[in-house]
Every structure is written in structure tokens, then in C-alpha cells.
Amino acid sequence: MQAEIAIRRAMLVFIIGVAGTLALGLVMLTGVAFGQVMEAEGFKLPEFYDPPHETQMKWLLEGAKARPLAEGQILIDSAKYQTFSTNGDLEMTAEAPQCVLRPLNSGQKTVSSAGPLQVRTADGKLYLEGKGFLLQTNSVLIISNNSRTVIRGAMTNLFIP
């Protein structure tokens, strides 16, 4: 009788142990899968000029971390967007703690966020900031709230973000 009880206890412990191990493994596997597949560090997305300046970078979007969202969108942390002239000179830098990159059917891309944005030209003459923005690469920047623009000195050269 005591032997049967001991066997049953041993089986119960074994079953509980196996079930617990399987559950923990399942949780770990899920976490690993999401961690490995869904997030990347050191995100970089460049775009280059059309010929004859096809070797020159037009703009570069970087982020400390990035992970895909629905419909081809990408959530980017610590984002930095830089534009360059055809001779490679830095024109301006835009920075946001977080933003979403969204490809458009036209081939254009938008970068947007409900959070803050800071933009400054390389020569330091122009500074923009605000909260909530939509940047359509190479055409439009919309700042939705608390827009502040600071201009220092005379602006003599074309500025095209």
C-alpha cells in the first residue's frame, strides 16, 4: 500500500514537473521568437539621388532600434533623419525619440510621430521644433503642435530637406 502511494506521488511530481517545464519552455520560445525576429538594432535606411548623382546619398534615416508594424510600417526608436546635397554635404538633421516609417505606393516614404521633433540645418542658421509631425521625404514637413522656428542671420543658400 505504501509502495503504491509512493509511486503515485512520484508520478504526480513527474507530471507536474514535465508540465511546468513545457509551459516555461513555451513561454521562453515565444519570447525568444519575438525578440529575435521582431526587433533590430542599428536601423539604417538610405536613399540616393537619381543620375547623374546616383552615388550620392540623398537622405539617411537611422534608428537605435526598429521593429516592424502592420502594413509594412516600421517603428523606430531614437530616429535621426539627415539630408545631403549632391556633393555630399550635410544639409540638415531631424531627430525624434520615436517615429513610424511608412512606405507609400508612390515610392515615397513618410516618417511621423505624435512625439517631439527637432530639426536643424548644418550651418546652424535654422532650427525647428514641435510636437507631432509628419515628414514626407523630399517634399513636405508638417508640425502639428507647438511649432517654433528660429532663424539666425541671413539665409543665403537653398535649404531642401
Add this chain to the structure above:
Amino acid sequence: MKKIWLVFLTFGAGCALDAQTNVSEPASAPQPPAVAAPAPANDTNAPPRDQPPTVITSQSSVFNWKSNVYVWEGNVHIDDPQMRLTCDCDVFTAELRQLADGKFNGATAERNVVIDFLDDKGQPGHATSDKAVYTYSITNSVTNKLVVLTGGNPTVTNAQGLLTGDPIILDCITGKVYSKNQETRILQTGTNAPDLFEDMSRRKTNSPGSAISAPSK
């Protein structure tokens, strides 16, 4: 986008304005001091980098560098201490067409426009209208910088008094203020105030037509 700033800087050149509040500004918003002593910054030849910056605040802004149209909207406040100019309005639009001399020629302030300025003699002035259009042009080698005030019973006040009319034209080159109709009136006259107001009836005889027939709408 740099083109915008040329417009702002030239917007104030010669018109020399200073601070004032916009009636539509929220009470909590920080406001610059009211029209006061002449700002000395414009009287120096200091290099541009040493001069105070122009600051534009608004609720929102749109920078379209394909169409060269730039818009600030909602409680817009432009403060240009270098040119001694402030402008409050609901919408400020800079539509930029580059001229041969590299300068740019258009800016419009709309709805509840309040402009405060110091003229080249340091006299404070105050202008209100529904719309203010700045144009820069060169005709026969003559540079024209005009601000045309229209709508909303435009007024310009300075040490001389009050000028009303629609439109009112501020000539940023000469510092003169004109009205296109006969409703011009000066309610008070300061003894030593500079003669900034010039009635159309006086101006008709000697003035070049271009100054009066400048773009007004």
C-alpha cells in the same frame, strides 16, 4: 527653406517694428513687452551671427519645399528683434519666387493681423488689419518693399496719430504710410513726431505712381 527667412528679414526692413500682443493669443502665452524704447540692434553693423534670432511660434506649420509655400497657422507670433518687428496673426504664408538678385518676394499675414514696429527714427508704430501682404520687387532698378494692409478696418498708429483706410500701404523703403482712399485721418499730432503719414491727396502730385499702384490684394 532658407528662402523663407529672407522674406521675414526683408518684411521688417525699413518698417522697423516692435512687440505687441495679439488679441487672439491665449492669456497664458508669454508676450513680449509692449511698444517701448527703440531697439538698438538695428543701429549697429554687427555681423549677422551676433544679432538676435528671428523666432516664429505657432500652433502648427507646414513646409512645402516643392511648391515653395510655407505656412504657419494658429496664434502665429513673429518676433524679429533685429528688424524691430513683431507680427501676430492667425495664418502666415510665405510663397517664394526667387528674383534675379537672389531675394524673395512674397509673404502674407491673415486674420487678426497686429504689427508693431519701431521706425528708422525709433518711433513705435502699431498696425492692424485683416490681411497684410508683403511684396518685394525691382522695377527699373528701383527696389520696392511694400506692406499692404486690407480688410478689417486697417489702422496704423504712431506718435503722430491714427491713420485709417483700406488699403493702407507701408513703404518699407521710405518709411512712409499711405492710404489709397480719402478716409485718411490723423486724430492727433505730435509736435516732434516724424512725418510718417502721407495722405494720398498730397502724394498724388509728386509721387511716383509705382508707390501707390503697388500690389494691394
